[in-house]
Amino acid sequence: MHFPPDHFRTTAPPRRITGSEMIWDACVTEGVSILFGHPGGAILPAYDALAIYEAEGLLHHVLVRHEQCAAHMADGYARATGEVGVCVATSGPGATNLVTGIATAQMDSVPIVCITGQVPSPLLGTDAFQEADIVGVTQPVCKHNYLVTDVADLPMVMKEAFYIARKGRPGPVLVDVCKDVQIAEGEFRYDMEVKLPGFNPYPAAWQDALADAADLINAAEAPLIMAGHGIHLAGMSDVLLRIVEKAEIPVVTTLLGTGNITETHPLSLGMGGMHGEAYANEAVQACDVLIALGMRFDDRITGRLDRFAKQASVVHFELDKAEVGKNVQPDVAVVGDLAETLPALEPLVHPNTHTEWLASLTDRKLSSASKDILTFELDELVPPFIMRQIWSETTNLRDPGDVLVATDVGQHQMWESQYFVHERAGQLLTSGGLGTMGYGVPAAMGAQMARPDKLVWAIVGDGGFQMTMQELATIQQEKLPVKIAIINNGFLGMVRQWQQFFHDKRYVGTPVLSPDYVMLAAAYGIPASKVEEPGQVAEAVRAANTTDGPYLIDFQVKEEVNVYPMVAPGAAVDELIRRPHIVQDHGGVVPAF
Amino acid sequence: MKHILAAWMRDRPGVLNRVTGLLSRRNFNIDSLQVSASEETGISRMTFEVNGDDRTLEQVRSQLIKLVDVTRVESFVQEAIVKRELALVRVAVGPEERRQVLDLIQVFRATVEDISRTDMLIQIVGRQEKIDSLIGLLRDYHLLEMVRTGPVAIVRSAVANVESEPVLEPAGDTWQGGGV
Ligand SMILES: Cc1ncc(C[n+]2csc(CCOP(=O)(O)OP(=O)(O)O)c2C)c(N)n1
Ligand SMILES: [Mg+2]
Numbered sequence: 001m002h003f004p005p006d007h008f009r010t011t012a013p014p015r016r017i018t019g020s021e022m023i024w025d026a027c028v029t030e031g032v033s034i035l036f037g038h039p040g041g042a043i044l045p046a047y048d049a050l051a052i053y054e055a056e057g058l059l060h061h062v063l064v065r066h067e068q069c070a071a072h073m074a075d076g077y078a079r080a081t082g083e084v085g086v087c088v089a090t091s092g093p094g095a096t097n098l099v100t101g102i103a104t105a106q107m108d109s110v111p112i113v114c115i116t117g118q119v120p121s122p123l124l125g126t127d128a129f130q131e132a133d134i135v136g137v138t139q140p141v142c143k144h145n146y147l148v149t150d151v152a153d154l155p156m157v158m159k160e161a162f163y164i165a166r167k168g169r170p171g172p173v174l175v176d177v178c179k180d181v182q183i184a185e186g187e188f189r190y191d192m193e194v195k196l197p198g199f200n201p202y203p204a205a206w207q208d209a210l211a212d213a214a215d216l217i218n219a220a221e222a223p224l225i226m227a228g229h230g231i232h233l234a235g236m237s238d239v240l241l242r243i244v245e246k247a248e249i250p251v252v253t254t255l256l257g258t259g260n261i262t263e264t265h266p267l268s269l270g271m272g273g274m275h276g277e278a279y280a281n282e283a284v285q286a287c288d289v290l291i292a293l294g295m296r297f298d299d300r301i302t303g304r305l306d307r308f309a310k311q312a313s314v315v316h317f318e319l320d321k322a323e324v325g326k327n328v329q330p331d332v333a334v335v336g337d338l339a340e341t342l343p344a345l346e347p348l349v350h351p352n353t354h355t356e357w358l359a360s361l362t363d364r365k366l367s368s369a370s371k372d373i374l375t376f377e378l379d380e381l382v383p384p385f386i387m388r389q390i391w392s393e394t395t396n397l398r399d400p401g402d403v404l405v406a407t408d409v410g411q412h413q414m415w416e417s418q419y420f421v422h423e424r425a426g427q428l429l430t431s432g433g434l435g436t437m438g439y440g441v442p443a444a445m446g447a448q449m450a451r452p453d454k455l456v457w458a459i460v461g462d463g464g465f466q467m468t469m470q471e472l473a474t475i476q477q478e479k480l481p482v483k484i485a486i487i488n489n490g491f492l493g494m495v496r497q498w499q500q501f502f503h504d505k506r507y508v509g510t511p512v513l514s515p516d517y518v519m520l521a522a523a524y525g526i527p528a529s530k531v532e533e534p535g536q537v538a539e540a541v542r543a544a545n546t547t548d549g550p551y552l553i554d555f556q557v558k559e560e561v562n563v564y565p566m567v568a569p570g571a572a573v574d575e576l577i578r579r580p581h582i583v584q585d586h587g588g589v590v591p592a593f
Numbered sequence: 594m595k596h597i598l599a600a601w602m603r604d605r606p607g608v609l610n611r612v613t614g615l616l617s618r619r620n621f622n623i624d625s626l627q628v629s630a631s632e633e634t635g636i637s638r639m640t641f642e643v644n645g646d647d648r649t650l651e652q653v654r655s656q657l658i659k660l661v662d663v664t665r666v667e668s669f670v671q672e673a674i675v676k677r678e679l680a681l682v683r684v685a686v687g688p689e690e691r692r693q694v695l696d697l698i699q700v701f702r703a704t705v706e707d708i709s710r711t712d713m714l715i716q717i718v719g720r721q722e723k724i725d726s727l728i729g730l731l732r733d734y735h736l737l738e739m740v741r742t743g744p745v746a747i748v749r750s751a752v753a754n755v756e757s758e759p760v761l762e763p764a765g766d767t768w769q770g771g772g773v
Contacts, residue, residue, distance in 0.1 A: 139611060140618050144661045147606070164661060198603060198664040322655035325648060 003056055014189040019151045019182040020049035023115060023175075026158035028058050029190050032086050034077065034449050035061045036070040040090025042130060043117030045182035062449060062478055065470040067094050069442035071101020071172075072468070074112040076446025078105075079429045080404060080454070082235075084165050085112045085446060091119055092130030095176070096137060100436060102172045103141035107433025108256060109229060111170035113161050114142075120180040121149040134176050143171030149178050151186035156194075163194045168201020168337075169320045170233065204321060206336035207344075213315045213332045214348035216289050222357040223249045224287035224312075226272065226301070229256035229432075230294015230319060232425035234338035237261065239346055240293065247352040250361055252280045254295050256432040259422035269361065273301035274567045275414040279364035281565075281573040284309050286360070292316045294338050297327035298433065307572035317341050369581040369591040371419060378534045380558045382593045383412060383487050386537055387419035387459070390485060393541040394455060395421075404429065404447050404456045408440030408464035410494040412487035414563045416459045438467030444482045445475060455545065458484045462514045463492040472524040475550050483544040484552040486517055490559050497562050501577070517554040528552035561593050595624065596650045597676065597746050600639045600657055601631055601665040608662045612639060615660060621645065621653050625743035636664065640745045669746060676746040680724045681706070682715045685735035694734065701727045712737060 006012060008029045017025065023046055027035070039047045053059040064070040067089045074085030089098050095116040105112050119128040135147045144164050146157045154177070161173040217223055231240055237260050244251055244267050251261045252272040261268050269280040281303075284290065290312040295301070302308040305327060316330035317338060324333045334341050374388050394403050405420060406429040407413040413430055422428055429447055431439040444458035465486050475482060487493075496510040521528035527547055531540045531554065544551035564579035580592040602608050609628060616623050624642040631638035643653050650668055657666045686694050691713070698705060698715060701723065707714035717727050721744060728739065 135607065136610070139607075139614055196661060198658075199661045320659075322652065322659055324655075325651060329648070 003058070010190045012190065014187050016185055017188050018045070018049060018185050019148075019154050019177065020046040022151070022154045022186070022188045023158065023177065023182070024050060024053045024059060025188060026155065026162070026190065027086055028053065030162045031083060033059060035059055035086050035088050036064055036073040036077070036446065037061060037088030038064050038067050038070060038090070038094060039088075040092075040094045040117065040130070042091035042119055042179050043088060043094070043115075043182070044090075045179060046088070046115070046117065046177070049182075061088075062474065064442070065473055066468065067097035068100050068438065069445075069468050069471050069474070071098045071112065071114060072104065072436075072439050072442035073446030073449065074114070075101060075105045075108075075110045075439075076406060076429055076443035077450040078110050078112055078170075078446075079426065079443070080447035080450045083111075083450075084162055085110075085450075086115065087112060088115045090117045090130070091134070092132045094130075095134035096132055098174075099138060099141065100434075100438075102138055102174065104431050104434045104436045104439060105172040106141050106143065108431065109170050109233060110172065111165040112172045113165050114172060114174040116174065116176045117182070118147065118176045118178045121178040122180070124149070124178070134174065138174050141172075142174050145174035145176065147176045147178075148181050151181045151184040154181060154186065155188050155190060156192060159190060159192065160194055160196065164196070164199060167199075202319070202337050204335040206334045206341050209332055209334045210341065210344055210348065213317070213334050214345060216313055216315055216332055217247070217249075217291060218348075218350045218352075220287075220289035221354070222287045223247070223289045223291060223354065224283050225249050225251045225291045225293060226254070226284070226295060227251055227257045227260040227293045228254040228295025230317075230338050231257060231260045232294075234294065234319075234342070236294075236338050236342045237425045239342045241265075243342070243346055243349055246346075247349045248354050248358060249291070249352075250283060250358065252276070252283060254298070254301050254432070255417055255430065256428075257295065257425075258417055259425045259427045262423045263421050264423070267358075269365075271417050273573065274303065275418065275563050275565065276301075276573075277418075278368055278565050278574075278576055278578055279361060281567065281576060282364055283361055285311070285572070285574040287312050290314045292318070292328075292330070293342070294318060296320075296323040299327075300432075302327065303567045303573035303575075304571055317345075367589070369579050369589045371591075373419065373591070376590050380593065381532060381534050381537070381555065382561055383415045383489070383555070383557050384419045384591070385534055386485065386487065386555050386557070387415050389537045390457060390459070390541050391420045393538055394457065394545055397545050398455050400424070400427075402454055403427065404444075404451065404454045406430065406440050406444035406447060406456065406458045408458075408460040409435045409437045410461040410464060410492065411489070411497065411561075411563050412459055412461045412493070414494075415487075418563075437461075437464035440464060441468050441471050441482075441484060444484075445471060445478075445480055448480045448482045449478070456482045458482055460484065460486055461493060462486055462488040462490065463512050466512070466514070469520070472521065472526060476524050476526060479549065481547075481549050483550070486552070486554050487557055488514055488517070488554050489557050489561070490514070493561075494563070496560070497566075500560070500562070501566070501568070517552060521552040526550045526552055528554065530554045530556060532556045558593065564591070594644070594646060595671075596643045596645070596668055597671065597674065597744070598641055598643060598650075598653065598657075598666065598668045599746065600641075600663055600667075601633075601636050602639065602660070603662045603664060604635050604637045605662050608637070609639075611660055611662060612657065615656060616641075616653070619652070619656055621649065627743040627745050629745065640743075642744065669748060674746045674748055676720060676744045677718060678721055678724055678742055678744045679716065679718045680728065680739065680741040682717070682728060682731055682736065683712055683738040684715065684731050685712045685737050687711060690734060694731070697727065697730055703727060
């Protein structure tokens with residue numbers, strides 16, 4: 001087969017091809033160039049057809065070592081580009097291995113399309129070899145899914161899958177294609193219109209509510225913005241910044257909203273919630289109008305719901321109507337695409353200074369421990385220091401906008417969110433909703449595949465790294481220059497912290513043995529180093545940043561360090577366990593570990 | 594509080610599963626559920642009763658409409674609808690008691706669909722309460738087997754009142770193809 005230049009236009013004339021070719025033609029036409037996958041019997045015809053697309057340089061297949069990582073890589077690819085990521089797996093175990101990655105993408109509104117092979121349609125329902133009802137299995141954890149039993153349906157299904165994945169609130173879509181459908185020939189065209197009467201991604205009229213929202217905001221004496229992932233998804237950080245500066249409204253972000261506003265900005269209070277700074281959470285409990293933008297009041301941000309911002313009127317800007325009133329009942333809801341509602345709000349917001357309110361926040365900020373940890377003398381290696389050092393060394397070398405960070409889940413994830421200085425929305429890739437251990441390395445890989453121009457760090461724990469570390473082989477096979485920092489504390493640290501606080505320090509199932517990571521990396525041909533002292537951190541980070549290729553650092557940190565502040569589960573957000581600190585002679589406040 | 598909802602959905606394989614799966618995993622308490630064809634070919638109509646406050650109802654509606662196959666969701670206030678259910682009941686009645694049972698059936702405007710020396714098959718259509726009371730009375734005899742459809746409902750037309758109750762608009766708005 002030869003592909004003329006206009007072959008992949010939606011207007012290309014109809015042609016007879018196989019189902020397998022339809023899958024790849026659709027992908028290429030949708031702008032996909034990288035696939036993350038793992039082959040097997042039921043997807044073999046599609047893989048066979050892939051040869052020509054690879055030979056022509058149209059598609060590149062990345063062989064993962066576990067399908068969960070194919071989904072996480074597609075997720076990382078999607079988060080780093082805003083485009084749909086694609087992963088591929090075979091039927092049965094291949095498909096079920098994807099589930100964690102699909103659920104992760106669903107919880108964080110990440111657009112991915114998952115293509116799975118299925119047993120031939122005549123065998124459906126017979127418990128055939130490697131048959132699993134993956135459409136049934138994934139139904140609760142994806143935006144939509146399809147089982148294709150007729151090749152005539154395949155072009156439209158592919159088109160709908162991409163459409164649904166990216167439109168409105170993004171999410172994962174799975175397409176399960178029977179093996180006989182992959183082999184069958186049919187007419188392929190891609191110029192048809194997607195007609196989904198039940199899918200209207202931008203539902204309600206929001207214009208009427210906007211004036212009410214603006215009135216509340218303008219009348220507020222102590223307004224506070226809580227900015228979530230939706231701001232980034234809508235590409236609205238710039239508009240947010242303009243509104244914030246015009247009316248001088250301070251901003252707290254959610255975990256996935258980090259970087260919506262540069263964290264060095266004087267109006268930024270950083271992240272709120274379970275491990276947010278005390279002053280951020282206190283602001284939530286003291287504001288008179290809470291302006292929630294593109295977020296869903298997850299329990300990690302609200303703490304105890306019946307004590308959350310009770311004093312405040314709530315204005316909720318959100319695309320997904322089902323999120324409005326689900327956890328927090330707003331006084332005014334503006335349900336619509338933030339790319340439309342925020343620009344419409346901007347001219348309605350009056351300039352303001354909120355002097356008293358901002359002064360009170362500054363006081364709170366000053367009385368809490370400084371995070372300028374690089375200036376302290378430390379005799380032990382503690383993770384917050386590493387986080388600041390990685391950020392600082394890396395941004396000495398590269399523009400902050402060129403740096404992406406993926407984390408795993410646990411203490412290191414929270415330290416990253418606290419001690420990195422996120423400058424851009426979308427700079428941090430992390431599993432916020434599902435909290436999936438094992439996410440960090442494959443997400444960093446997907447992001448690096450998508451953005452070869454970026455410097456990508458994976459910050460992972462010794463527990464989570466061991467869940468997906470088999471992908472070191474994929475890193476080598478694909479020559480991916482990702483930098484991996486393992487925060488090796490000998491524990492499933494976050495769970496250990498809960499055991500320390502809430503279960504009398506009974507460390508059941510949390511001490512975790514690690515291999516020698518430097519030797520492990522060497523076995524894969526990846527350069528690595530071990531860091532045991534604060535004084536070694538900068539040099540190791542520099543080595544990683546200047547090595548042309550992947551690099552791994554095993555940070556052997558002090559073991560029983562906790563993440564502070566912490567809002568205990570069931571507590572209100574301002575009833576937090578504060579960061580232990582030392583007041584220094586000259587008046588500064590520093591954290592104690 | 595009980596709410597009655599109707600959802601219209603594309604008649605696709607697995608669509609029922611999608612709807613019932615959503616209701617159960619979102620922890621909504623469903624009292625009854627009934628599926629049938631609708632006036633439009635290719636579109637099924639599901640009628641169900643949800644137990645919960647107004648916020649629950651709102652959540653059920655907004656979650657349902659997010660399903661790609663669900664094209665429309667409506668909730669009704671009880672006064673504005675005609676709500677009916679059908680039941681088939683088999684009772685063991687011999688010749689001696691037959692007369693009594695036939696009298697009952699007549700009062701309830703039910704019908705006898707089948708009869709034998711030992712038992713009787715009764716059909717009743719109506720409001721839930723009416724069916725409940727007939728079944729309650731039939732329990733005095735030996736009730737062998739029973740099946741009920743669960744209620745189906747339709748909004749009254751404002752002009753042609755079937756009964757004399759006040760006619761109200763459906764509660765809330767109609768969500769046509771909403772969702773994300
Ligand atoms: C797949 C999965 N299993 C279990 C958990 C529960 N969990 C949350 S944090 C955590 C500990 C992670 O340990 P590690 O990767 O070493 O990171 P640390 O907290 O020590 O930084 C665990 C087990 C999870 N989030 N994901
Ligand atoms: Mg650990």
